[in-house]
Amino acid sequence: MKRSTAQHRSSRPPITARPELLVGGSDRQFRQFVHNLFSFLSLHTAIRDRYAACLGLAGPQYTILLCIQHLAVNGSVNVRDVANHLRLSGSFVTIETNKLEKAGLISKKRDSHDRRAVSLIVTPRGDALLNSIAPVRRKVSNVQFASLSSKDFQIIAPLVECLIPCGERALNLLKFMQGHGEVAAAVSNRGRRTIGTSEP
Numbered sequence: 001m002k003r004s005t006a007q008h009r010s011s012r013p014p015i016t017a018r019p020e021l022l023v024g025g026s027d028r029q030f031r032q033f034v035h036n037l038f039s040f041l042s043l044h045t046a047i048r049d050r051y052a053a054c055l056g057l058a059g060p061q062y063t064i065l066l067c068i069q070h071l072a073v074n075g076s077v078n079v080r081d082v083a084n085h086l087r088l089s090g091s092f093v094t095i096e097t098n099k100l101e102k103a104g105l106i107s108k109k110r111d112s113h114d115r116r117a118v119s120l121i122v123t124p125r126g127d128a129l130l131n132s133i134a135p136v137r138r139k140v141s142n143v144q145f146a147s148l149s150s151k152d153f154q155i156i157a158p159l160v161e162c163l164i165p166c167g168e169r170a171l172n173l174l175k176f177m178q179g180h181g182e183v184a185a186a187v188s189n190r191g192r193r194t195i196g197t198s199e200p
Helices: 005-010 028-054 059-074 079-086 090-102 124-132 134-144 150-179 182-194
Strands: 106-110 118-122
Touching: 028 059, 028 134, 059 079, 059 090, 059 118, 059 124, 079 090, 079 118, 090 106, 118 124, 124 134, 150 182
Parallel strands: none
Antiparallel strands: 106 118
């Protein structure tokens, strides 16, 4: 006889063991939190891609151009700075900045003391392009983050920043486990146990 849906759900292994993330011993709220992160990321990416399309750019190119403009406030910017800030590979950033340079939106300047060092500079044309969509971004951002109070923002901004290095460590752990066969073994064992059962 098939188990009820409620029984099936209660038998699911939790996806976190940290008591701080469990409510009444259940990871249901944590699962919903993770799903909400995916939903927010999907929506934010869709908004970003529409900004980019308005400017004739691909989404990643738009993000990289914005990043260079943002980081330049504190001094010179190179490929590694952009890659580290956006958590992208240096090779990908190099490819995309070459496209931006060809489009006349950034320029590259070699350091007079170290010819290997190349600074990325947003050109006047690039600045004008980004600034042209700023009023639209302002209106959309006002709506996108309308639910946040000043207090909420001061809490959530550093929390999100703290989650980034945790995510990096989690990704490295997963890569390590995959490299040592732990993931394949766990999936294989679990699959053998469930094949042929009457679980829905």
